[in-house]
Protein backbone atom coordinates (compact mmCIF):
# COMPACT_ATOMS: atom_id res chain seq x y z
CA UNK A 1 0.00 0.00 0.00
CA UNK A 2 2.84 2.40 1.00
CA UNK A 3 4.11 2.88 -2.65
CA UNK A 4 0.66 3.43 -4.25
CA UNK A 5 -0.52 6.95 -5.14
CA UNK A 6 -4.02 8.28 -4.41
CA UNK A 7 -5.93 9.18 -7.67
CA UNK A 8 -6.10 12.83 -6.56
CA UNK A 9 -2.31 12.94 -6.21
CA UNK A 10 -1.95 11.51 -9.72
CA UNK A 11 -4.35 14.16 -11.10
CA UNK A 12 -2.35 16.89 -9.35
CA UNK A 13 0.90 15.59 -10.89
CA UNK A 14 -0.71 15.50 -14.36
CA UNK A 15 -1.99 19.09 -14.00
CA UNK A 16 1.46 20.17 -12.80
CA UNK A 17 3.18 18.54 -15.81
CA UNK A 18 0.64 20.17 -18.19
CA UNK A 19 1.29 23.56 -16.65
CA UNK A 20 5.09 23.13 -17.01
CA UNK A 21 4.65 22.05 -20.65
CA UNK A 22 2.30 25.01 -21.32
CA UNK A 23 4.73 27.48 -19.76
CA UNK A 24 7.79 26.10 -21.55
CA UNK A 25 5.95 26.07 -24.88
CA UNK A 26 4.76 29.60 -24.18
CA UNK A 27 8.26 30.75 -23.25
CA UNK A 28 9.73 29.28 -26.43
CA UNK A 29 7.32 31.35 -28.49
CA UNK A 30 8.29 34.62 -26.86
CA UNK A 31 10.73 37.09 -28.35
CA UNK A 32 14.01 37.78 -26.53
CA UNK A 33 12.57 40.95 -25.07
CA UNK A 34 9.30 39.29 -24.01
CA UNK A 35 11.22 36.62 -22.07
CA UNK A 36 12.63 39.34 -19.82
CA UNK A 37 9.17 40.65 -18.91
CA UNK A 38 7.25 38.67 -16.28
CA UNK A 39 3.87 39.98 -17.45
CA UNK A 40 3.92 37.50 -20.36
CA UNK A 41 3.88 34.52 -17.94
CA UNK A 42 0.24 35.35 -17.19
CA UNK A 43 -2.28 32.53 -17.49
CA UNK A 44 -4.91 34.67 -19.22
CA UNK A 45 -4.71 34.99 -22.97
CA UNK A 46 -4.36 38.46 -24.48
CA UNK A 47 -7.65 40.01 -25.54
CA UNK A 48 -8.79 39.48 -29.12
CA UNK A 49 -9.84 43.04 -30.09
CA UNK A 50 -12.78 41.91 -32.25
CA UNK A 51 -14.24 40.02 -29.27
CA UNK A 52 -14.66 43.16 -27.12
CA UNK A 53 -18.23 44.37 -26.55
CA UNK A 54 -19.71 47.20 -24.49
CA UNK A 55 -20.36 44.76 -21.62
CA UNK A 56 -16.84 43.26 -21.58
CA UNK A 57 -15.57 43.90 -18.01
CA UNK A 58 -12.44 46.05 -17.87
CA UNK A 59 -10.73 43.59 -15.50
CA UNK A 60 -10.98 40.92 -18.21
CA UNK A 61 -8.89 42.93 -20.64
CA UNK A 62 -5.34 41.68 -21.15
CA UNK A 63 -3.67 44.20 -23.44
CA UNK A 64 -0.20 42.62 -23.25
CA UNK A 65 -0.08 41.25 -26.76
CA UNK A 66 2.99 39.25 -27.60
CA UNK A 67 4.63 39.32 -30.99
CA UNK A 68 2.93 36.03 -31.88
CA UNK A 69 -0.52 37.41 -30.91
CA UNK A 70 -0.09 40.59 -32.87
CA UNK A 71 2.67 40.32 -35.46
CA UNK A 72 4.06 43.46 -37.05
CA UNK A 73 2.04 42.84 -40.21
CA UNK A 74 -1.17 43.22 -38.18
CA UNK A 75 0.00 46.27 -36.28
CA UNK A 76 0.90 48.01 -39.52
CA UNK A 77 -1.99 46.72 -41.61
CA UNK A 78 -3.27 48.65 -44.65
CA UNK A 79 -2.92 52.44 -44.38
CA UNK A 80 -1.42 52.35 -40.88
CA UNK A 81 2.01 52.06 -42.53
CA UNK A 82 1.71 54.64 -45.31
CA UNK A 83 4.63 56.43 -43.68
CA UNK A 84 6.76 55.65 -40.60
CA UNK A 85 5.82 57.62 -37.49
CA UNK A 86 7.53 57.45 -34.13
CA UNK A 87 5.25 57.50 -31.09
CA UNK A 88 1.99 56.07 -32.44
CA UNK A 89 -0.24 53.66 -30.57
CA UNK A 90 -1.27 50.39 -32.13
CA UNK A 91 -4.63 50.18 -33.94
CA UNK A 92 -5.73 47.14 -31.93
CA UNK A 93 -5.53 49.11 -28.67
CA UNK A 94 -7.78 51.80 -30.15
CA UNK A 95 -10.13 49.15 -31.50
CA UNK A 96 -10.61 47.63 -28.03
CA UNK A 97 -11.79 50.94 -26.55
CA UNK A 98 -13.86 51.99 -29.55
CA UNK A 99 -15.73 48.68 -29.27
CA UNK A 100 -16.21 49.04 -25.53
CA UNK A 101 -17.32 52.67 -25.37
CA UNK A 102 -18.58 53.80 -28.80
CA UNK A 103 -21.14 52.71 -31.37
CA UNK A 104 -21.46 53.37 -35.10
CA UNK A 105 -22.79 56.86 -35.83
CA UNK A 106 -21.22 58.42 -32.72
CA UNK A 107 -18.25 60.82 -32.86
CA UNK A 108 -14.82 60.38 -31.29
CA UNK A 109 -12.24 63.15 -30.90
CA UNK A 110 -8.47 62.72 -30.94
CA UNK A 111 -6.92 66.08 -29.99
CA UNK A 112 -3.38 64.71 -30.64
CA UNK A 113 -4.12 62.82 -33.80
CA UNK A 114 -0.51 62.20 -34.93
CA UNK A 115 -0.48 59.70 -37.77
CA UNK A 116 -4.26 59.19 -37.56
CA UNK A 117 -4.58 55.77 -35.89
CA UNK A 118 -7.81 56.75 -34.10
CA UNK A 119 -9.36 58.18 -37.27
CA UNK A 120 -8.66 55.09 -39.36
CA UNK A 121 -9.92 52.65 -36.72
CA UNK A 122 -13.02 54.73 -36.03
CA UNK A 123 -13.83 54.92 -39.72
CA UNK A 124 -13.45 51.16 -40.08
CA UNK A 125 -16.20 50.81 -37.44
CA UNK A 126 -18.56 53.45 -38.85
CA UNK A 127 -17.72 55.93 -36.08
CA UNK A 128 -17.31 59.60 -37.07
CA UNK A 129 -14.02 61.17 -36.02
CA UNK A 130 -12.33 64.52 -35.49
CA UNK A 131 -8.56 64.97 -35.26
CA UNK A 132 -6.33 67.89 -34.33
CA UNK A 133 -2.59 68.17 -34.67
CA UNK A 134 -0.12 71.01 -34.54
CA UNK A 135 2.20 69.38 -37.09
CA UNK A 136 1.18 69.97 -40.71
CA UNK A 137 2.92 66.86 -41.96
CA UNK A 138 0.71 64.75 -39.69
CA UNK A 139 -2.38 66.41 -41.13
CA UNK A 140 -1.35 65.51 -44.69
CA UNK A 141 -0.67 61.95 -43.56
CA UNK A 142 -4.10 61.68 -41.88
CA UNK A 143 -5.83 63.04 -44.98
CA UNK A 144 -3.96 60.61 -47.24
CA UNK A 145 -4.91 57.67 -44.99
CA UNK A 146 -8.59 58.46 -44.64
CA UNK A 147 -9.46 59.88 -48.08
CA UNK A 148 -11.94 58.13 -50.33
CA UNK A 149 -10.13 57.12 -53.54
CA UNK A 150 -11.32 56.38 -57.02
CA UNK A 151 -9.33 53.21 -57.58
CA UNK A 152 -8.61 53.74 -61.27
CA UNK A 153 -7.84 57.44 -61.01
CA UNK A 154 -5.46 57.15 -58.07
CA UNK A 155 -3.54 54.36 -59.80
CA UNK A 156 -3.31 56.46 -62.95
CA UNK A 157 -1.95 59.49 -61.08
CA UNK A 158 0.57 57.55 -59.00
CA UNK A 159 1.95 55.79 -62.08
CA UNK A 160 1.85 58.92 -64.26
CA UNK A 161 4.03 61.04 -61.98
CA UNK A 162 6.44 58.16 -61.49
CA UNK A 163 6.87 57.72 -65.22
CA UNK A 164 7.40 61.46 -65.73
CA UNK A 165 10.15 61.54 -63.09
CA UNK A 166 11.81 58.51 -64.65
CA UNK A 167 11.82 60.12 -68.07
CA UNK A 168 13.23 63.40 -66.76
CA UNK A 169 15.95 61.72 -64.69
CA UNK A 170 17.78 58.92 -66.47
CA UNK A 171 19.53 56.93 -63.78
CA UNK A 172 23.29 57.46 -63.43
CA UNK A 173 25.79 55.04 -61.99
CA UNK A 174 24.57 54.91 -58.41
CA UNK A 175 27.72 54.11 -56.47
CA UNK A 176 30.02 56.92 -57.59
CA UNK A 177 31.60 58.67 -54.66
CA UNK A 178 29.28 61.40 -53.48
CA UNK A 179 31.86 64.08 -54.19
CA UNK A 180 32.32 62.92 -57.76
CA UNK A 181 28.55 62.97 -58.11
CA UNK A 182 28.29 66.53 -56.91
CA UNK A 183 30.47 67.62 -59.86
CA UNK A 184 28.72 65.29 -62.22
CA UNK A 185 25.08 65.72 -61.40
CA UNK A 186 24.43 69.09 -59.87
CA UNK A 187 24.05 70.60 -63.31
CA UNK A 188 21.08 68.29 -63.88
CA UNK A 189 18.96 69.67 -61.06
CA UNK A 190 15.85 71.18 -62.63
CA UNK A 191 14.90 73.40 -59.75
CA UNK A 192 17.60 74.69 -57.48
CA UNK A 193 17.92 72.76 -54.23
CA UNK A 194 16.04 75.03 -51.87
CA UNK A 195 18.11 75.08 -48.78
CA UNK A 196 21.07 73.88 -46.86
CA UNK A 197 19.19 70.98 -45.24
CA UNK A 198 18.29 69.42 -48.60
CA UNK A 199 21.80 69.91 -49.98
CA UNK A 200 23.40 68.31 -46.93
CA UNK A 201 21.11 65.34 -46.48
CA UNK A 202 20.66 64.11 -50.06
CA UNK A 203 23.02 63.02 -52.78
CA UNK A 204 22.56 65.29 -55.83
CA UNK A 205 20.96 62.60 -57.97
CA UNK A 206 18.48 61.69 -55.20
CA UNK A 207 17.61 65.32 -54.59
CA UNK A 208 17.15 65.86 -58.27
CA UNK A 209 14.57 63.07 -58.45
CA UNK A 210 12.75 64.23 -55.32
CA UNK A 211 12.54 67.81 -56.52
CA UNK A 212 11.30 66.69 -59.91
CA UNK A 213 8.51 64.71 -58.22
CA UNK A 214 7.64 67.63 -55.96
CA UNK A 215 7.52 70.08 -58.87
CA UNK A 216 5.23 67.75 -60.80
CA UNK A 217 2.80 67.60 -57.85
CA UNK A 218 2.73 71.42 -57.88
CA UNK A 219 2.33 71.71 -61.65
CA UNK A 220 0.17 68.86 -62.89
CA UNK A 221 -3.08 69.47 -60.99
CA UNK A 222 -3.36 65.92 -59.63
CA UNK A 223 -6.42 65.17 -57.51
CA UNK A 224 -4.64 63.03 -54.92
CA UNK A 225 -1.85 65.45 -53.95
CA UNK A 226 -1.86 64.36 -50.27
CA UNK A 227 -1.08 60.78 -51.20
CA UNK A 228 1.61 61.85 -53.69
CA UNK A 229 3.21 64.06 -51.04
CA UNK A 230 3.27 61.15 -48.61
CA UNK A 231 4.91 58.88 -51.19
CA UNK A 232 7.44 61.66 -51.83
CA UNK A 233 8.20 62.15 -48.14
CA UNK A 234 8.48 58.45 -47.38
CA UNK A 235 10.93 58.15 -50.28
CA UNK A 236 12.86 61.19 -49.07
CA UNK A 237 13.13 59.64 -45.61
CA UNK A 238 14.68 56.50 -47.08
CA UNK A 239 16.89 58.42 -49.53
CA UNK A 240 18.57 60.60 -46.90
CA UNK A 241 22.29 60.21 -46.47
CA UNK A 242 21.95 58.10 -43.33
CA UNK A 243 23.05 54.71 -42.10
CA UNK A 244 20.46 51.94 -42.43
CA UNK A 245 20.37 51.49 -38.65
CA UNK A 246 19.70 55.10 -37.72
CA UNK A 247 16.74 56.24 -39.78
CA UNK A 248 14.81 57.52 -36.74
CA UNK A 249 17.33 60.02 -35.40
CA UNK A 250 20.27 60.44 -37.77
CA UNK A 251 22.78 62.88 -36.34
CA UNK A 252 24.83 63.85 -39.36
CA UNK A 253 24.83 62.99 -43.07
CA UNK A 254 26.72 59.79 -43.91
CA UNK A 255 28.74 60.40 -47.05
CA UNK A 256 31.08 57.39 -47.04
CA UNK A 257 30.67 53.59 -46.89
CA UNK A 258 30.17 52.32 -43.31
CA UNK A 259 29.87 49.13 -41.28
CA UNK A 260 26.13 48.40 -41.02
CA UNK A 261 24.94 46.73 -37.77
CA UNK A 262 21.58 45.98 -39.32
CA UNK A 263 22.90 44.03 -42.30
CA UNK A 264 26.25 42.91 -40.82
CA UNK A 265 28.22 44.11 -43.83
CA UNK A 266 29.65 47.23 -45.38
CA UNK A 267 26.85 49.42 -46.77
CA UNK A 268 26.80 52.59 -48.87
CA UNK A 269 24.68 55.66 -48.28
CA UNK A 270 22.12 55.75 -51.02
CA UNK A 271 22.63 58.02 -54.01
CA UNK A 272 19.22 57.75 -55.64
CA UNK A 273 15.57 58.24 -54.66
CA UNK A 274 13.78 56.83 -57.69
CA UNK A 275 13.90 53.22 -56.45
CA UNK A 276 12.10 54.35 -53.28
CA UNK A 277 9.54 56.39 -55.21
CA UNK A 278 8.80 53.29 -57.23
CA UNK A 279 8.69 50.93 -54.23
CA UNK A 280 6.46 53.15 -52.11
CA UNK A 281 4.14 53.96 -55.00
CA UNK A 282 3.32 50.29 -55.39
CA UNK A 283 3.13 49.75 -51.64
CA UNK A 284 0.86 52.77 -51.08
CA UNK A 285 -1.53 51.74 -53.84
CA UNK A 286 -1.79 48.28 -52.32
CA UNK A 287 -2.42 49.70 -48.85
CA UNK A 288 -5.13 52.17 -49.83
CA UNK A 289 -6.82 49.51 -51.93
CA UNK A 290 -6.83 47.17 -48.92
CA UNK A 291 -8.33 49.87 -46.69
CA UNK A 292 -10.92 50.87 -49.29
CA UNK A 293 -12.49 47.42 -48.91
CA UNK A 294 -13.36 48.13 -45.26
CA UNK A 295 -13.61 51.93 -45.35
CA UNK A 296 -17.04 53.27 -44.34
CA UNK A 297 -18.74 56.57 -45.09
CA UNK A 298 -18.38 57.77 -41.49
CA UNK A 299 -17.14 61.36 -41.51
CA UNK A 300 -13.52 62.30 -40.79
CA UNK A 301 -12.63 65.92 -39.95
CA UNK A 302 -8.95 66.85 -39.63
CA UNK A 303 -7.69 70.21 -38.37
CA UNK A 304 -4.23 71.71 -38.30
CA UNK A 305 -3.83 73.66 -35.09
CA UNK A 306 -3.13 73.86 -31.40
CA UNK A 307 -5.72 71.74 -29.60
CA UNK A 308 -5.49 73.99 -26.52
CA UNK A 309 -7.49 76.42 -28.63
CA UNK A 310 -9.77 73.94 -30.38
CA UNK A 311 -13.45 74.73 -30.65
CA UNK A 312 -15.03 71.28 -30.62
CA UNK A 313 -18.48 70.40 -31.91
CA UNK A 314 -20.58 67.94 -29.88
CA UNK A 315 -18.63 64.68 -29.43
CA UNK A 316 -19.29 61.37 -27.66
CA UNK A 317 -15.83 60.90 -26.18
CA UNK A 318 -12.08 61.01 -26.68
CA UNK A 319 -9.43 58.44 -27.50
CA UNK A 320 -5.89 59.78 -27.68
CA UNK A 321 -2.21 59.44 -26.78
CA UNK A 322 -0.78 62.83 -25.84
CA UNK A 323 2.84 63.84 -26.46
CA UNK A 324 5.16 63.04 -23.53
CA UNK A 325 7.16 65.60 -21.66
CA UNK A 326 10.64 66.20 -23.12
CA UNK A 327 10.72 63.11 -25.34
CA UNK A 328 9.99 63.70 -29.04
CA UNK A 329 10.10 66.78 -31.28
CA UNK A 330 7.28 66.01 -33.67
CA UNK A 331 8.20 68.56 -36.32
CA UNK A 332 11.87 67.58 -36.22
CA UNK A 333 10.98 63.91 -36.65
CA UNK A 334 9.83 64.72 -40.20
CA UNK A 335 12.25 67.57 -40.92
CA UNK A 336 12.79 66.34 -44.51
CA UNK A 337 9.07 66.81 -45.22
CA UNK A 338 9.04 70.36 -43.88
CA UNK A 339 12.04 71.37 -46.01
CA UNK A 340 10.92 69.54 -49.11
CA UNK A 341 7.30 70.69 -49.10
CA UNK A 342 7.82 74.06 -47.40
CA UNK A 343 5.22 73.21 -44.73
CA UNK A 344 3.91 75.54 -42.06
CA UNK A 345 6.15 75.23 -39.00
CA UNK A 346 4.30 75.52 -35.68
CA UNK A 347 6.88 73.76 -33.52
CA UNK A 348 6.76 76.43 -30.83
CA UNK A 349 3.16 75.31 -30.13
CA UNK A 350 4.08 71.67 -29.47
CA UNK A 351 3.23 70.53 -25.95
CA UNK A 352 6.16 68.91 -24.04
CA UNK A 353 8.76 69.09 -26.84
CA UNK A 354 12.09 67.30 -26.36
CA UNK A 355 13.95 70.61 -26.66
CA UNK A 356 12.04 71.86 -23.59
CA UNK A 357 13.46 69.02 -21.43
CA UNK A 358 11.65 67.32 -18.55
CA UNK A 359 12.53 69.50 -15.56
CA UNK A 360 9.97 70.06 -12.78
CA UNK A 361 9.02 73.36 -14.40
CA UNK A 362 8.59 71.68 -17.79
CA UNK A 363 6.41 69.03 -16.12
CA UNK A 364 4.15 71.61 -14.47
CA UNK A 365 3.72 73.48 -17.73
CA UNK A 366 2.97 70.16 -19.43
CA UNK A 367 0.23 69.35 -16.89
CA UNK A 368 -1.43 72.72 -17.45
CA UNK A 369 -1.25 72.41 -21.24
CA UNK A 370 -2.59 68.86 -21.39
CA UNK A 371 -5.36 69.71 -18.91
CA UNK A 372 -6.32 72.73 -21.05
CA UNK A 373 -6.84 70.44 -24.06
CA UNK A 374 -9.03 67.99 -22.13
CA UNK A 375 -11.06 70.72 -20.42
CA UNK A 376 -12.05 71.96 -23.89
CA UNK A 377 -12.88 68.45 -25.03
CA UNK A 378 -14.95 67.78 -21.88
CA UNK A 379 -17.09 70.86 -22.60
CA UNK A 380 -18.25 69.17 -25.82
CA UNK A 381 -19.05 65.77 -24.22
CA UNK A 382 -22.22 64.52 -22.51
CA UNK A 383 -22.04 63.64 -18.82
CA UNK A 384 -20.96 60.02 -18.23
CA UNK A 385 -19.02 59.76 -21.51
CA UNK A 386 -15.37 58.66 -21.55
CA UNK A 387 -11.94 59.98 -22.27
CA UNK A 388 -9.46 57.20 -22.99
CA UNK A 389 -5.93 58.51 -22.60
CA UNK A 390 -2.91 56.34 -23.32
CA UNK A 391 0.28 57.57 -21.66
CA UNK A 392 3.46 56.21 -20.10
CA UNK A 393 3.19 58.17 -16.89
CA UNK A 394 6.62 57.59 -15.39
CA UNK A 395 6.65 61.02 -13.76
CA UNK A 396 3.21 60.55 -12.19
CA UNK A 397 1.67 63.55 -13.89
CA UNK A 398 -1.71 62.22 -14.90
CA UNK A 399 -3.34 61.98 -11.44
CA UNK A 400 -3.09 65.74 -11.15
CA UNK A 401 -4.11 66.29 -14.78
CA UNK A 402 -7.30 64.26 -14.16
CA UNK A 403 -8.01 66.36 -11.06
CA UNK A 404 -7.45 69.60 -12.99
CA UNK A 405 -9.99 68.52 -15.60
CA UNK A 406 -12.43 67.36 -12.93
CA UNK A 407 -13.06 63.86 -14.30
CA UNK A 408 -13.78 60.69 -12.36
CA UNK A 409 -11.14 57.96 -12.73
CA UNK A 410 -13.05 54.86 -13.74
CA UNK A 411 -9.99 52.65 -14.18
CA UNK A 412 -6.31 52.65 -15.10
CA UNK A 413 -5.27 49.66 -17.20
CA UNK A 414 -1.53 48.95 -17.41
CA UNK A 415 0.06 47.32 -20.40
CA UNK A 416 3.54 46.43 -21.54
CA UNK A 417 4.68 47.89 -24.85
CA UNK A 418 6.81 45.69 -27.04
CA UNK A 419 9.44 47.96 -28.50
CA UNK A 420 10.10 46.23 -31.71
CA UNK A 421 11.49 49.14 -33.64
CA UNK A 422 14.71 51.07 -33.14
CA UNK A 423 17.49 49.77 -30.91
CA UNK A 424 15.95 50.51 -27.53
CA UNK A 425 15.69 47.65 -25.10
CA UNK A 426 14.35 48.96 -21.80
CA UNK A 427 11.09 47.67 -20.36
CA UNK A 428 8.34 50.07 -21.25
CA UNK A 429 4.87 50.16 -19.73
CA UNK A 430 2.02 52.50 -20.53
CA UNK A 431 -1.25 53.25 -18.75
CA UNK A 432 -4.66 53.54 -20.27
CA UNK A 433 -6.55 56.11 -18.20
CA UNK A 434 -10.30 55.71 -18.43
CA UNK A 435 -11.88 58.96 -17.29
CA UNK A 436 -15.61 59.66 -16.98
CA UNK A 437 -17.05 63.10 -17.37
CA UNK A 438 -18.90 63.93 -14.11
Ligand SMILES: C[S@@+](CC[C@H](N)C(=O)[O-])C[C@H]1O[C@@H](n2cnc3c(N)ncnc32)[C@H](O)[C@@H]1O
Nearest residue numbers: 088089112114115117133134306307330350351
Ligand atom coordinates in the same frame (compact mmCIF):
# COMPACT_ATOMS: atom_id res chain seq x y z
C1 LIG B 1 1.98 60.68 -29.19
S1 LIG B 1 1.63 61.58 -30.64
C2 LIG B 1 0.08 60.95 -31.14
C3 LIG B 1 0.24 59.69 -31.96
C4 LIG B 1 -1.08 59.11 -32.42
N1 LIG B 1 -1.82 58.52 -31.34
C5 LIG B 1 -0.82 58.04 -33.49
O1 LIG B 1 -1.18 56.88 -33.32
O2 LIG B 1 -0.21 58.38 -34.51
C6 LIG B 1 1.26 63.16 -30.03
C7 LIG B 1 0.89 64.19 -31.10
O3 LIG B 1 0.53 65.40 -30.44
C8 LIG B 1 0.82 66.47 -31.32
N2 LIG B 1 0.84 67.72 -30.57
C9 LIG B 1 1.78 68.23 -29.74
N3 LIG B 1 1.40 69.42 -29.25
C10 LIG B 1 0.16 69.69 -29.79
C11 LIG B 1 -0.75 70.77 -29.68
N4 LIG B 1 -0.48 71.84 -28.91
N5 LIG B 1 -1.93 70.70 -30.36
C12 LIG B 1 -2.20 69.63 -31.16
N6 LIG B 1 -1.35 68.59 -31.31
C13 LIG B 1 -0.19 68.62 -30.64
C14 LIG B 1 2.17 66.07 -31.92
O4 LIG B 1 2.42 66.73 -33.13
C15 LIG B 1 2.00 64.56 -32.07
O5 LIG B 1 1.59 64.25 -33.37
